Amino acid sequence: QLQIAVDCAKPLFLHQRDAHADFMAVMRNFAGRIGKVVVHCFTGTREEMVDYLDAGWHIGITGWLCDERRGTHLRELVRDIPAECLMIETDSPYLLPRNVQPKPSHRRNEPMYLEHIVMELARDRGEAVELTAAQATATSRAFFAI
Numbered sequence: 001q002l003q004i005a006v007d008c009a010k011p012l013f014l015h016q017r018d019a020h021a022d023f024m025a026v027m028r029n030f031a032g033r034i035g036k037v038v039v040h041c042f043t044g045t046r047e048e049m050v051d052y053l054d055a056g057w058h059i060g061i062t063g064w065l066c067d068e069r070r071g072t073h074l075r076e077l078v079r080d081i082p083a084e085c086l087m088i089e090t091d092s093p094y095l096l097p098r099n100v101q102p103k104p105s106h107r108r109n110e111p112m113y114l115e116h117i118v119m120e121l122a123r124d125r126g127e128a129v130e131l132t133a134a135q136a137t138a139t140s141r142a143f144f145a146i
Contacts, residue, residue: 002030011036011143013060020048027055036143041091042074049077053085058143060089063097063109066120075124083135087143088117 005012014037016023027034037057042049043064052059059081064071078086096109097116115133122132140146 002026002034005035006030006033009035011038013038013040015040016048017043020044020051024051038087038143040089041095043071045073046077046080049081053081058085058087058139060087061117061121062089062091063095063113063117064091065124066097066099066116067095068098078121078124079126084139084142086121086136087139088114088121088136090114 002012004010012034014023014027016039037052037055038060039052039057040060041062041064042052042059049059061074061078061081065074065078090109090111090113092110093108096104096107097113097120099116099120100113118133118136119129121127121136122129125132
């Protein structure tokens with residue numbers, strides 16, 4: 001799949017969990033040949049984040065950030081993601097932000113809940129919600145050339 005992305009000059013959305021060393025080893029085989037990359041649904045460590053940013057990749061943040069049980073470590077990390085590398089994702093239909101109020105009768109995540117992730121990001125980054133939203137929109141437009 002990585003070779004197909006290289007051959008077709010397509011961006012990559014990659015998900016890595018509990019396999020960072022292997023992930024980076026595979027990606028090193030494509031160094032200098034791959035185009036745009038988003039590390040989708042980032043839930044990793046600071047060291048992993050730094051590796052991805054050093055590679056010039058984007059970091060995708062989902063509703064995991066809004067989960068007070070398991071997303072708290074991301075609150076400090078998101079401050080250090082440059083705006084031009086930060087993307088906001090739903091991971092639909094999963095990871096419904098836990099800060100959605102009132103709670104929906106379902107657990108299905110949808111794009112209409114992105115604003116809840118933006119609110120958490122803005123708070124954690126010490127930014128106005130409007131700024132975080134505008135920067136995320138600009139980053140997505142640049143990434144997809146739209």
